[in-house]
Amino acid sequence: MIQPQTHLNVADNSGARELMCIRIIGTSNRRYAHIGDVIVAVIKEVVPNMPLERSEVIKAVIVRTCKELKRDNGMIIRYDDNAAVIIDQEGNPKGTRIFGAIVRELRQFHFTKIVSLAPE
């Protein structure tokens, strides 16, 4: 359940460390974003000497949330942090590798590129 002002970790090696959500892309007046939703975010913290800079406005896909993800078979997946992967206008991830666990639901949300860059 990510909403504007939520801080998220960055799960790739694009150069950013922390993002703050400012808007959820999709239907108007959408309250919360979950895994697989695209958000507009501003970069709050960066790794030095990388192409991304602080207070740059970018788009990101949420890949981990502290709010549970429910599957139809009754399985519930809950992470310890909120994390996102930065993508560009075309939907390609800005980093080259993804860190941490990624759920297979991202493939159904048409983010197979992120799944193919993720470990295991």
Place this chain on the structure above:
Amino acid sequence: MQASTSLFSCPLPYKSLAAPQLPGECMPFVRPIKLSWSSSLQRPVKFSSVTGLSRDLSMFSSMAFNPNVSEDTDDMYDELFEKYGKVVLRRGDKKPHSAEVDDDAESLAFAVALAKVASDVKAADIRVLFVKPLVYWTRFFIIATAFSRPQIDAIGSRIRDLAEKQYGKVPSGDSKPNSWTLLDFGDVVIHIFLPQQRAFYNLEEFYANATLIELPFEN
């Protein structure tokens, strides 16, 4: 009445059952769950890393942390084993080895056919990787380089047409040409890159442990 006395003489701790009393029938089905567990079920156990809980597992794990477990849990286990069978040692849906190899051969033929189509449109450096031992979500990767967006569009549309006509498969993924275009056929995933993107993302290095499939045509 016969049925009512059998209900009240049941060995399980709780007496009131919502099941209707059937005349002359055997005991109605009772779930072997103790009422005292309901409080711990509402508070799911949180692990410090990725958590995947199934409904039954949460019951057992909360029991494992509770030191005041009585002997009834053994009975509960026995009852569950008798009802559901012994502990699952192997996946029930795993196909025998020969059937798996046949599936792989089918996907391989599909992948090689798509790679051939890509080479007809003059895509460069086509690689077919067998990633099934590395990755659970797919079997084959096809990585190709195209030199312009119209070429990516051409490769994409030809691959889609061939897959639909001959194999009846429709891909999910990018419909508009992109500097990294991905077509997802389930067990075969096709990546079409522009040259800079291919160097930038370097998928071959990431999947270096995958076996490279020999292609029967010139590359």
